[in-house]
Amino acid sequence: SQQGEEDPQALSIQEGENATMNCSYKTSINNLQWYRQNSGRGLVHLILIRSNEREKHSGRLRVTLDTSKKSSSLLITASRAADTASYFCATDFPPPGTYKYIFGTGTRLKVLA
Amino acid sequence: DGGITQSPKYLFRKEGQNVTLSCEQNLNHDAMYWYRQDPGQGLRLIYYSQIVNDFQKGDIAEGYSVSREKKESFPLTVTSAQKNPTAFYLCASTGPGGRSDTGELFFGEGSRLTVL
Numbered sequence: 072s073q074q075g076e077e078d079p080q081a082l083s084i085q086e087g088e089n090a091t092m093n094c095s096y097k098t099s100i101n102n103l104q105w106y107r108q109n110s111g112r113g114l115v116h117l118i119l120i121r122s123n124e125r126e127k128h129s130g131r132l133r134v135t136l137d138t139s140k141k142s143s144s145l146l147i148t149a150s151r152a153a154d155t156a157s158y159f160c161a162t163d164f165p166p167p168g169t170y171k172y173i174f175g176t177g178t179r180l181k182v183l184a
Numbered sequence: 185d186g187g188i189t190q191s192p193k194y195l196f197r198k199e200g201q202n203v204t205l206s207c208e209q210n211l212n213h214d215a216m217y218w219y220r221q222d223p224g225q226g227l228r229l230i231y232y233s234q235i236v237n238d239f240q241k242g243d244i245a246e247g248y249s250v251s252r253e254k255k256e257s258f259p260l261t262v263t264s265a266q267k268n269p270t271a272f273y274l275c276a277s278t279g280p281g282g283r284s285d286t287g288e289l290f291f292g293e294g295s296r297l298t299v300l
Contacts, residue, residue: 075226102287113188113274113291114227159226163287171240172217172289174227 075160075175083181090147092178094160095140101163103136105145108157108177117145117158152184186211190275190292197262197269197299205260205295207275214279216258217289220244221272230273233258262297270299 075096084090094103102121106114120127120136120143127134133146147154160175188209197203207216215234219227229242233252247266252258258277262269273296276289 104288106289111272111294111296113190113293114276114289115291116288119288161289171229171232171242172287173229173243174219176226179224 075162075173077158077160077175077178079178080176081179081181083183084150086150086152086182086184088150090150090154090180090182092145092158092180094143094145094175096143096160096162096175097141098164099138103134103143104161104172105132105134105143106159106161106174108159110156114159147180150180150182152182154180155182156180188275188277188290188292190273190295192295193293195295195297197297199299200264202261202263203297205262205273205275205297207258207260207292208256209258209277209290210256211277211290212255213277213290214255215277216252217276217278218242218248218250218258218260219274219276221274221294227274230260269297272296 075094077094104119105117107117108114118129118134120134131148136143157177157179159177161172163172191206217232218230221227228244230248231250233239236255239250239252249261272294274294275292278289
């Protein structure tokens with residue numbers, strides 16, 4: 072069964088706007104990661120946030136983690152047409168080092184030029 | 185440059201045939217994974233291996249088999265017992281022992297299997 076559920080399932084915005092997508096999960100985690108997938112391609116790692124962190128930034132990306140609510144959000148600021156892709160969260164489980172990752176259902180982002 | 189190579193990129197199979205998808209990595213990663221992705225869906229874990237000569241079933245292992253005889257290679261066989269094998273298959277790997285000690289997954293470009 073899938074651990075994560077992203078919402079919205081699809082998101083369409085204008086270039087320059089911010090895009091926010093959310094991920095909820097069911098059990099306690101070691102860390103949570105966000106990945107990007109262009110159509111028909113493999114996934115590319117964007118950012119990792121550990122269970123003891125609350126917020127992390129990388130360029131135009133901002134990720135938050137609320138372990139009490141078992142949820143995370145990914146914010147892409149000043150979006151570009153090239154950001155059009157599907158975005159997935161992935162979680163791994165205790166104990167650390169088991170390296171078993173479960174992916175969410177994904178958010179399909181379309182950025183209109 | 186280091187990475188993960190999946191082959192073939194496209195594969196067509198007749199019903200009743202077994203097919204094997206190749207996955208090779210030169211990242212010196214210990215752990216390797218196979219995921220299945222159906223159109224518009226997320227990734228579902230088929231099998232994973234944390235070390236050579238050992239592997240575990242994921243959520244949808246029925247109808248699939250794997251081997252891990254070498255650190256660099258983790259082939260996936262889709263058997264005739266898999267009732268609906270048409271899908272996009274993704275292989276991934278991660279540390280420790282390689283470029284990533286954070287658990288970041290490195291993915292191949294995928295293999296698209298179509299059953300005729």
